Amino acid sequence: MTKPAFDIVSVGDATLDIFIRVTEASVLSSPDRSANLLCFNYADKIPIERLDRSVAGNAANNAVGSSRLGLRTAFHSIVGDDETGKAVLETMKKEKVSLKFVVVDKGKLSNYSVVLNYRAERTILTHSEPRKYVPLHLNHSEWVYYTALGKNHDRLERDLVKHVKQFGSKLAFNPGTTQLREGLEHLAPTLKATTVLFLNKEESETLVGKQESTADLLKALKATGPEIVVVTDGPRGAATYNGREMFSIGVFPVKVVEMTGAGDAFATAFIAALHHGSSVSEALCWGSANSASVVGKIGPQAGLLRLPEMRKMLKRFSKVKAKMIKA
Secondary structure: OOOOOEEEEEOOOOOOOOOOOEEOOOOEOOOOOEEEEEEEEOOOOOOOOEEEEEEEEEEHHHHHHHHHHOOOOOEEEEEEOOOOHHHHHHHHOOOOOEOOOOOEOOOOOOOEEEEEOOOOEEEEEEEEOOOOOOOOOOOEEEEEEOOOOOOOHHHHHHHHHHHHHOHHHEEEOOOOHHHHHHHHHHHHHHHOOOOOOOHHHHHHHHHHOOEEEEEEHHHHHOOOOOEEEEEEHHHOEEEOOOOOOEEEEEOOOOOOOOOHHHHHEEEHHHHHHOOOOOOOHHHHHHHHHHHHHOOOOOOOOOOOOHHHHHHHHHHHOOOOOOOEEEO
């Protein structure tokens, strides 16, 4: 069999994230803490403690992180014909990510987000430019990482499912808000073609409803079709299930500066670990290490680990290991 042209192709939208750290705010919680509201004084002028900018977007974060972890990486996205679009391309070139499948939307703007950082947690205001997603023409790759896109992406998603079946590629699926809102029935063909599904706990419950336990949640997700499911749960760690074994892991004890990109970092390192021959339980450790590094810096890409850094991180926190849980 011909060697794949790439180890992974990351498919999804790219953005420019503007990070704003504020201190003059408060959080208003409902009695059962099911809702937490970030509050400012209405019509007031709120001082900013710090402002940063970064190229971002789930697929862009995955592409940069995959390249740093030693995968031959390509990026498929539609970017605007503006300074942000140019910044996306420059970032990918710098990180040794192939731009072979990137499309520049002539005369259109790029996506952007404003990330409000208060007490290390983030609230994201996002704007997505309307896109006409083009038919998918990718080379053979070992992995395809498919994540957040805007509306009207049905054609691309169908093409993607056909592509992974035709070439025998492994599909990693980390659906964004637009995809999740389409519901389980709409997502069924993609989920059945998925090798690894990545969701956080809230997203998981949106897809299959609340469950009695983490084990039940993992089983419900597995029943939708993926070979492996991974659920992240912020400071409570993550868990995975492959139909035979179920594992969980806690977080690495590091100082949290800003949370954006933690989930992307986890998924990226999990896939990289599998690519490099690690077991599912070891892949959990890789994911936790990458996520811990990212939350220690501002933005989703500054803390993404390279292979030597990953090995050092795993050695430093060697006591944090995946534990088997009853399926």
